[in-house]
Amino acid sequence: MRQRRHPVPANIYNPIGNTSPQLVNTHKLAMGNFLTIPFSKSHPMKFAFFSLLALGAALAQPALSSPVPAARSDDFVDSIGVCTHWSYNDTPYANFDRASALLSQLGVRHIRDGLHPRDRELFDKYGIKTTAIFGPGDIKAQLQSIVESRDFLDAIEGPNEVDIFASNSNYEGKTFPEGTRLYQDALYNAVKSDPATKSLSVIAPSTAQPDSNAKLAPLNSFDFRVMHPYAGGNKPSESLESDINNNIRNSARLQGPNAVLKPIIVTESGYHNALSANMTLGGVQPGIPEATGAKYFPRHFAVYFNAGIRRTFTYEFLNEFPNEQANAEANFGLVHRDFTPKPAYTALKNLISLLGESKWNPATKTWDKPNSNFSPRALDFDLEGDTKDLRSTLLQKSNGDYYLLLWREVQSFDIKTQKPIETPPASVVVTLPAPAQVTAVRVSDNKPVPTSPVLSRIFRPGHLKLRLDIPDEIVALKISTPPPTRTNLVVPAPTELSAETTGSTVKISWKPAPSRGVMGYFVSRLGQQLGRTTGITFSEDKLAPQIGYTYEVRAYDVAGNISKPTTIVALTKNESPDLVITRVGLVAGEDALGSDAHFEATIENRGNAPTPAGLAHGVAFSLDSEFMAWSDTFQGALVPGASVTVRSNNGPNGKSTWRVSPGHHRIQAFVDDVNRISESDETNNIISATIDK
Known part of the structure; x- marks a missing residue:
């Protein structure tokens, strides 16, 4: 075929690192396929038959094959917050002018702190609002202070970590958990009964221990659940997605059975940078280098945003005390004590600057948005290549530009060896x-x-x-596409949603949207995107029993326009497993004096539903009150009445055995020790036995 040549439009594609438009030589092949061959940069004046990019303008718009709904980029920025301590006058927070200037330059719009006179100045000058923590006290006086501060308050948060700070749970002569319930009920009712504050959001009291939410339940006097999911020096997703640290699942226990789950705000999270002498906080929070923080913090906010979390506060803004490398509590800040920003501060500042749209107007005391009626569209894109650990967040600005955040969600620092992990970048092909x-x-x-x-x-x-x-840090792709030919289209929403449930599954169905232009549906749960389908049903498993899950279904058309959501609450049934240990001991044949013996236990399911397949049925073994080993090998579905025997396969120091010694010993086994599995009875998971050697 004879090749015709046409110039590539200069305004279509200009890859970073190449100051002139990239030219391609496109040979038209049979069946409408194309072979694209880049020209050499040494021949910039050569022209192609069609530019690869301009070609799309000449063709009818292709149907969406793998669309993803975008979120507002400004909503992502609005989900970022930091914790401050303006009342700590013996720390750098006392230098308010320097601290507030750096806070403004960072670009955050939200802080979390106790109520303080400086909060009003932050709001008036920079538009920064406060989520204020309240603890047991005079409710009438507290409500008056809330009313007087209403204009700069985002939300009221219940008492902080009530299970480890007694002063935060003692109320009307009661301690945790009764005192916490009484105070939270009183605070919530006071805020919601006053016309000046009833629209103000109230956040639940926070806890620090994994079993404390179940002790507080049932508690529903709040608008948002709360979490403090520190990743313990690990990759950001560790605190949300690992079997051990799934704080989203744990937060659901607070509301009790048959409650409709409320959305989540994370009021503490983050990393510290104290590395000397293997510094840990509470024995479970190793530090990370500042360079790793520059990778983790942007990923952290993206991971949490993807999970549907409305706002995430990192703890905290400033390093507080001297000896930063030897004091973990002193080194959580994004900024050093001398007010020099850490790399994480710079990374977050860049991210916020790139994605933010709203501008603070101090005259009107409002955030001015370019287009408050803007509705994001879907973008059709594929990711191919080395995508095993690849994560993404798709955002859109009101001018139509998409921002695709891509990163490898891998460990970037080895908390055991205290050495950075050199992770090679993933070679990825993006189809747009x-x-x-x-x-x-x-x-x-x-x-x-x-x-x-x-x-x-x-x-x-x-x-x-x-x-x-x-790489293992966020790369942001700005994708500018021509505006849709019609912007006034209203995509009809699906109707007549219904739900079928078991104790751990939900299947929702709906009537199709009444339009031939509808191509499919996006399904989300409390803001977390679950998937899409071209059918009229969607299923989810591994859910907890007796919980109301709120689902949203939105239709999309060929141009990526998205309908308003149609919602339904699906209540899972009272069908739960109940795991008990019926026998614990040492593996037969290994129990002679001086032998290295594995621990062994038999698990039985006495509930009325099988355990979920794919989750480890963990058993922790202790000997004479010392934690020795665990088993996490069995991950099958254990049906009611069935049993399985497991043996220890790992331990705190990588050792799964005990050197048998003479004497009288007590062995204890604890099944589902880290609450991976929701059970009807969480109090019968431990059994003990004695052995004499």
């Missing part, structure tokens, strides 16, 4: 609709990330493929 202008930056330092078109013998008409390397 054409035409589009794409640039990419690394948010930690705003440095450009090169992208290059991909050679492909089989190409999707109207799309482009770009290759780039994604």
Whole structure:
């Protein structure tokens, strides 16, 4: 075929690192496929038959094959907050002018602290609002202070970590958990009964221990559940997604049976940078280097935003005390005691600056938004290549530009060896609709990330493929596409939602949206995107029994326009497993004096539902009150009445056995020791036995 040449429009695609438009030589093949061959940079005046990007403008818009709904980029920025301590006059917080200037430059709009006179100045000057913590006290006086501070308050939070701070739970002569319930009920009722404050959100009291929410239950006098999910020096998702640290699942225990789950605000989270002498906080929070913090903190906020968490506060803004490297409590800040920003501060500042749209107007005391009626659309994109640990967050600004955040969600620092982990970047191919202008930056330092078109013998008409390397920190792709030809389309929402449930599963169904242009549906739960379907049903498993889950279903059309959500509450049934230990001891044949013996236990399910497959049925073994080992090998579904025998396979120091010694000993086994599995009875998981040698 004879090749015709046309220039590539200069305003369509300009990859970072190449100051002139990237040119491609496109050979049209049979069946509508294209072979794309980049020209050499040494021949910039060569022209292509069609530019790969301009080609999309000449074709009919292709149907969406893998659309993802975008969230407002400004909503993401609005989900970021930091904890402060303005009342700590013996710390750098006493220098309010320097601290507040750095806080403003960071770009955050929300702090969490006790109520303080400085809060009003922060709001008037910078638009920063406060989530104020309250503890047991005179409710009438507290309500008066809330009324007087209403204009700069975001929310009222119940007492802090009531299970470890007695003063935060003692109320009307009662201690934890009764005192906490009494005070939270009184605080909530006071705020909601006053016309001046009834619209103010109230957050639940926080706890620190994994079993404390169940002790507080049932408690529902709040608008938001609360979490303090520190990752303990591990990757950000560890605190939400690991079997041991699934704080989202644990937070659901607070409301008690048959309650409709409320959304979540995280009022404490983060990392400290104290590394000397293997510094840990409470024995469970190792530090990380400041350079690792620059990687983790942006990922941290993106992971939590993806999980549907409305707002996440990192603890905290400033390092408080001297000896920063030897004092973990002193080194949680984004800024040093001398007011020099840490790399994490710079990374977050870059991220907020890139994505934020609202501007504070001190004259009107409002945040001015470019387009308050803006509704994000879906973007059709694919990710191929080394995607095993790849995570993404899709956002959109009111001008139509998309921002695709990509990163490898892997460990970046070894908390045992205290050495950084050199993780190679993942080679990823991104398929996007054409035409589009794409640039990419690394948010930690705003440095450009090169992208290059991909050679492909089989190409999707109207799309482009770009290759780039994604490290273990966020790379932000700005994707500018032509505006939709029609912006006034209203996509009809699905109707007549219904739900079928068991104790651990939900299946929702709906009547199709009445439009031939609807291509499918997005399904979310309390703001967390679960998936999409072209059908009219959606199922989810591994849920907890006797809980009301709120689902949202939205229709989307071929242009990526999205309907208003239709919601339904699905209440899971009272069907739960109940795990007990019926026998514990040493493995037969290994129990002679001087032998290295494994521990063994038999688990039985005495509930009325099977345990979920895919979750470890953990058993912790102790000997003479000392934690020795655990088993986490069995991950099958244990049906009611069935039993399984497990043996220890690991331990605190990597050892799963005990050197048998003479004497009288007591062995204890604790099944589901870290609350992976929701049970009908959480009090019968421990059994003890004695052995004499």
